[in-house]
Amino acid sequence: MNALGSLVLVSALAGLGFAGGQVAGLRPLFGMIIPYAAFLTFLLGVSYRILVWMRSPVPFRIPTTCGQQKSLPWITPSRLENPSSTLGVIGRMALEIGLFRSLFRNTRAELREGPRLAYGEAGLLWLGALLFHWSFLFIVLRHLRFFLEPVPGVVNALAGLDNFFQIGAPSLYVTDVLLAGALGYLLLRRLVNPQVRYISLFADYFALFLLLGIAVSGILMRYVVRIDTVAAKHLALGLVTFSPVVPEEVGPLFFVHLFLLSVLAAYFPFSKLMHMGGAFLSPTRNLANNSRMKRHVNPWNYGVPVHTYEEWEDEFRDKIKAAGLPLEKE
């Protein structure tokens, strides 16, 4: 139900983008105003969300330790899994963000009764997530060639790396295949695995379908319904130089792509996609396990009622005395 609903919604949005590209009067709206509004929403929204997170302090040092602590000099501490220094924390976060270290933990287990689907499943989630995120980053960077003139060498180099295999014409980008495959897997997993299906919300499917919509429209434009890339670049450059134009040559498919992207950008700050920023802030990961070495201050550490020694002694004086234990006041 959730899945179907979000598929319908994303399809409707794609249709809207398509229509927007067909109707002459709407083209400035879909080609300029909406992208600007969406980008603005994205920037303001993400900043706002991060601001809200930052506003809540981290009162206690609560890293989840996944290895040996630094204690006695002859015991080797686990510098990355249980860092006690800032450098270690940077290393731990780099592993988390770059390689999804914790998700990878899923895959290691022993004494299995042979190659089972579940084993592959856990490994696949890590691989699927990793491929999706890295491909997405690659593709975003590659798209910079539409927004920059002249195109920086780095971007060209990336694109060159990406169509390393030189298959077909136009030559196939590896990341396109990987992204579509990974998204398809993540979606299929949500639909097929009963555990994951049970916990999935509307928003989970919506994000996946939206990303798929963007990916599919992009792939179609490159490999199937070739569009006028010069015109597309014209439009993109116009947007970034604040002199927007909507050239006649950009086709409706491009508008689908652009509109879905705008929806994604505008939706991003209000969704779970904010995990992109949140991953950096997680107090169980980004703090050094040095709470006994260094004092950590809680900004709202208010006073609390305590049962003082004097009160305790007053209450039990006779018994303390009878037991022959020392007293403060006789």
Next chain:
Amino acid sequence: MAEEAPKPEELAQIDYRPPGRDWREPAVELRKGTFCYSAAPKHLEYLGLPNPRPWQPFEADWKLPADWKQTILQGMKERLDRFRSFRLFMDICVRCGACADKCHFYIGSGDPKNMPVLRAELMRSVYRRYFTAAGRLLGPLAGGRELTPDVVKEWFYYFYQCTECRRCSVFCPFGIDTAEVTMMGRELLNLVGCNINWILEPVANSYRTGNHLGIQPHAFKDSLDFAVDELAEMTGIRVEAPINRKGAEILYVIPSAETFGTPHYYTLLGSLLLFHAIGLDYTFSAYASEGGNFGLFTSHEMMKRLNAKIYAEARRLGVKWILGGECGHMWRVVHQYMDTMNGPADFLEEPVSPITATRFEHARSTKMVHICEFTADLIRHQKLRLDPARNDHWTATFHDSCNPARSMGLIEEPRFILRSVCSRFHEMPENTIKERTFCCGSGSGLGTDENFEMRMRGGFPRANAVRHVRDKFGVNLVACVCAIDKATLPPLLEYWVPGMNVAGVHELVGNALVVEGEKERTTDLRGESLKPKEERAHE
């Protein structure tokens, strides 16, 4: 329909399939054996907690205060503003399901709401409904859920069915820690008086007398005297067990269970013997006679109220630093909260071992050292004479307690000690120990009688790994460094792996320790006879 008498197979016609409902319907069946009973009103009154009243979870009316909903929502807002962890963990879960099968309660019960992601969603759905724009506008479509009395009941059921063990947070790609969510959930439940007796009675006792069972100072002394007497009989040595002695170098804080429960008590005997052997200048305190802190399972505020005693007593007695005994959640509090809550401990000195002169630099701010760190250092510097053969009746394995493993990283110290004091030691499978250790199923204040079935479910993954090493290596002893483990592993293992024993690491140290002037040991610290020395040598 049946013409004859019902045939046996018709028993199977009973509807044994669970109803397939959406998880957002808050419906819990509170079957006895799976939940804990409510806290007696007198404890709430003593501690000044809201809404003291007689009630029980299995009654229909929980007698919530009139403004319960507002109280909870207000409490949520305050905590969202105070804890980045809470706000972040409400926002960033992507429901990838990596945590689903990591929870011992899920593995043992099969109840989908025990998947960590869903346990947190019980709270998140309410968060979305009241604290996000989308949830306020779109409600259920944005994953929001109304806060109703049934949701409160569900929270109670599932947040007192999480042992705050943090295993899921090890596997979460964002480090989302269900323990953090459960802690907030319990704080909110406490605001409307929904708490359990097994937690609040120890809290009230600890607040008043200094320890969980409410042992008063003279009885505390009796216990220690008794231990000294028993040790004298077993070893021929009369050790000192000083209490509230001003001017001692070190304050030793233990989980109070060591003074009245078994097998905890044997750990006490081991440490008393150890301190005598090295001539340690230390004292116990009858005022701060509890290292354990059930405040951790109630609220951050209560944790602070109970923990304050340790520094206060260290200051009053004028000790240089503090040594802490074998206790799991006590070390969560000491390691991650104490200095921040009740520090700075600038009246103490950076801990230095008086025997080896090792500076415990890793504890230079908090000034509290774990007894395993202390003893490992002694053994490393060859300050102890050990006869591991005295532990030859044991084939040991080590159960990492959740808090020392995942909130501290105390992993190699106890293992180093164990390898030094017993000759037969085997690890459980790698994915059930160290940071991936399985909880005993009774932590975080859930180790009571009335939820016994739930505890057996939750502890099954741990027991299952113990059974594996029993069958494979003949292991007959689970060593651990946690008072809750020592209380709850014996019944757990009695049910799943009969014949298994549980001991503290320092009980085994005490067995192996050769103390100057001792008579020949004929028993271990449990009073069970050892084989004569010559026979031992042959094995």
Next chain:
Amino acid sequence: MTGAGVGSAPLTGALAAGKDAIVRAWLARTLEAYPERTARFLAQEGDPFRNPVGQTLKEALPALFDELLGAMDAGRLSTLLDGIVRIRAVQDFTPSQATAFVFLLKKVIREQMDLPPHLSPLPLRGAGEGEGAMALAAVEGRIDEMALLAFDLFVRCREQMYWIKADEARRRTSLLERMRERP
């Protein structure tokens, strides 16, 4: 009944030949007692430490089936059934639900062997239902024995919990007791 299997009827041979399919169906039926999303996890996760419940079933059911066709050794049956029942005794099951998995085997056998559900397992005198019914009666009789044993074990587990609880309570304050006992 010792040593020999259940008679020599063709049914026994067919059952032995169909073991894999029967046990698979039996496991699937047994797992239906758990929520859908859990059932798949229990069925598929092969790591015995991550999935002890599923593994216990997967190891015990084939062995129980072997006993059914084999010696029905009381000791082995107890061990195997105990492994399963012990888990179900602490899960959310009524006694009948907890032991129903044994009876499910009857259903599964009839389905897998294409025996009509109305075929009476009782050897009707002169009714001419023949050897098939006799053999089925023998097999189903054995399943009944297993079920009764499972029920005994279930009750024993529940009883055991009571004295474990009592022991636990005593251990909590055992020192106080010992101190009282000493002069």
